[in-house]
Amino acid sequence: MIEEFLDEDLIIVVDKIEDKFAMIEKMIDQALRKGIIMTREPILHKIREREELESTGVVEGIAIPHARTEAVKDLLMVIGVVKEGLDFNSLDGKPVNIVFLIVAPEEAKSKYIQVLARISRICRQEDFRKTLLDATSPSEVISILGKFDT
Numbered sequence: 001m002i003e004e005f006l007d008e009d010l011i012i013v014v015d016k017i018e019d020k021f022a023m024i025e026k027m028i029d030q031a032l033r034k035g036i037i038m039t040r041e042p043i044l045h046k047i048r049e050r051e052e053l054e055s056t057g058v059v060e061g062i063a064i065p066h067a068r069t070e071a072v073k074d075l076l077m078v079i080g081v082v083k084e085g086l087d088f089n090s091l092d093g094k095p096v097n098i099v100f101l102i103v104a105p106e107e108a109k110s111k112y113i114q115v116l117a118r119i120s121r122i123c124r125q126e127d128f129r130k131t132l133l134d135a136t137s138p139s140e141v142i143s144i145l146g147k148f149d150t
Contacts, residue, residue: 001118002149003142005077009034011138016084020057020096021048023086024065027078027101042071043103057090061133062123066102068112075104075111079145081135097133098123122148 012030017023024047031037046067050056057063078101085095100119104112122128128148135141 002077002115002122002145005075005115006079006142006145007034008138008142010036010076010078011141012078012080013135013137013141014080014082017082017086020051020063020065020086020088023080023082023099024048024051024101027080027099031076031078036076037072039071042069043067046071046103047101055089055091057088057096058120058123059090059092059094060123060126060129061085061094061097062129063088063090063096063099064102064116064119064123065099066112066116068104068106068109070105072103072105075102075108075115077102077115079141081132081141083133098129118149 010030028040028043032040046069047065050067056065080099082097085097088096090096102115131144135144
């Protein structure tokens with residue numbers, strides 16, 4: 001199911017980045033460059049708003065910033081792998097290495113919830129987290145997700 005939203009151009013692998021909002025902006029800008037979104041500000045605003053309520057840095061190095069907004073036509077997913085980890089103010093206090101940015105229009109609520117649940121399930125697998133952190137390219141990230149999203 002997740003594979004239908006994957007695109008190598010929407011996967012970012014970096015060694016280091018200064019903070020969670022820099023990563024989120026980089027991910028949104030990647031979707032903008034790809035032409036999937038036409039404007040970044042409404043999406044960035046919704047994601048920041050959500051992060052101010054409660055961090056989307058969950059546990060074990062995973063963050064899932066997400067929002068629903070009419071600034072997108074269909075569900076958008078951008079994946080980021082940060083080798084050195086970054087402070088996401090995570091619930092477990094650990095640095096985040098893997099970021100799944102998910103944005104969907106209001107009418108795609110069901111699809112949005114299904115994708116969030118699926119990512120959450122996959123991310124509970126320690127082998128998945130370790131393998132994904134070793135990825136060096138977007139194509140590797142897609143291959144790894146394909147293996148674990150069964």
